[in-house]
Amino acid sequence: MREVGVKAERFALNEVRRGLIFSPSGEVLELERGRKEALVLDREAFDKHLAELAVEEGVELWLRTRCVDVRDTKKPTILLTGRKKGEVGTRVLAGADGPTSLVARKSGMMGRRRFIRCVQAEVKTEVEPDTVEVYLGGPSIGLFGWVVPAGEVARIGMGTLRGDPGEGLRSLLKSLSPRLRGEPKKLSFGLIPYDPPRHLVKDSVLLVGDAACQVKPLTGGGIYLGLSCALKASEALSHSLEREDPASLKLYSKEVRRTFGREFMLGRKLRELMSVLSDGELDALVKCLNEPRLREEILKKADFDHHSSLLEVILSNLPLLLTSLGPGALTRMALKGMIGLDLRGI
Template identity: 30%
Template structure:
């Protein structure tokens, strides 16, 4: 029976960086991954910030960057908002190459990895000092003092450890296709008929006229539960798509994005940490719903929280004090808790707004003064500041006031 200080379940970005930090701090560390290949299948649009690339600590960035983006175009029903990024701050990346590089970094730091092994059981040992994990049908068991559940949006580790991270899942679909993109701009399409409760996107890739086109829906505010139905209609009927979409190249990807719910009420609860006598469990990344509710981006937060989880797990093992694990919850919430809580309010507002409201928002934000403000304060990873400032505009205040009753009512329905 193999024993480790820390076992990380899942070799996505959050798990790999957690393992790297645990190993670097001196803990014997193992990553267990259910798939045969890291980063495959890709379930991501691959849009990340320069800050996220820096957070990854990867050196050979050219290996995974598809395209540097110049900004974004947000399209509502009747308006178009073009946001130029003053500096190259956003990138389309190849997630498979990115994830593999993160795994290699974890191995270089001293972690080990087992592939094609799905963790199905997590038990407390007889003496309580270790957690036992069993992978698939394998008779071999693994023992760990701390388990880090980095096993994604449908985390088994969370369930088996009795942790309930309050969240709701958005349903997403995406295709890689031939598309006449607008220079190097990411495009965002908003509208209740396009993607209720979220948005559709077109992310240009390195090669000429290739893009990732996809969308997410929040089923709680959609008449139809199937996002594929919306994607088909979007590709066939949207005026921009009719002109520029040239046909799908590769099969489609389906996935889910976790949106935390009721985070403000859980601010002091320990929903991502379980401390037992002599051992414990932490959740990180999508497993902990550490995702930006406004855009669904989870790579940057996963990397940030993965580092905290890895360091704290190692510290708990090396000091033989499992109480230290509680610092993880306070640590990650200090970094991104307020951002997520604010993002949930914006998401709730998005769920109740009409297409005419989205038009008003795009028209107001297209004004020169607002564009300058966006250029100065806009930030893919920390959006609360710029969104708060939008609410100082009198037209947007009026829009918010008009919708206040529906917004408050939606609180109960959406739970955040």
């Protein structure tokens, strides 16, 4: 937030200082550095604040209006319906329209995108107000469940690449039932985009935020990355408009790749690693990361918003981890291209 110049503290419901990562059998990795790591936001109030800031800067906001078509990526024209109707011609078009982005689809930048299906409920729960809990494996099938303190309630959710996240959430709520102090409310479903598009810019159209898959591959968190990339997009858009040069929008792709390319790539590797491990192997992984030396290393290097450092810790301790995980995991990781195996000469 500091990076993009947004004061988010007043929208914070909680401050996160500690993370607990639970393996399928209940082995716990506790991560805490005695400092504030993240904020849990009142998202509605925060989004409203961002919209107000935009209006103060001269943005015209058309509420209750949807874009239903995009024609021509060189001189984009959008077709609107709702309170504001009709065609609007634009010099440049930024698609910030979420994971299933119409702008991405209509301008041929959607690619073959997969989605993490998420379901979340708000429940009065006995939680530490500064602690986020993450549940690996089990019913989450390839991703994770979470318990995040949010003021009076906790946000309890589940995300999966395959299968029904609702089933996973029911099972997580059941396992948490001794700590629940009310009925689940505000049930919400959502999609987190998983596969980044090959291109962020086509002619005079660019994508940003979830529309461009700018989310942390490990956790699906997109607020930090989306805002940071939006800043880069706005610089490229201003540049392009001032110089009447749509080609300079490409600077945005370049900047995003330069700043986050490695982070996206390593984050995806880490996610792939988690998804090839069985419940037993996830238990072994958490147990191994709990070794005092490794835990120290993680606490020293890992960063809430940049997960590549966590993969670096894992890779630099690969022999130890592979001994714990066993040969089955080694083979599956190699087949997924997680680790290089030179098969020449075999």
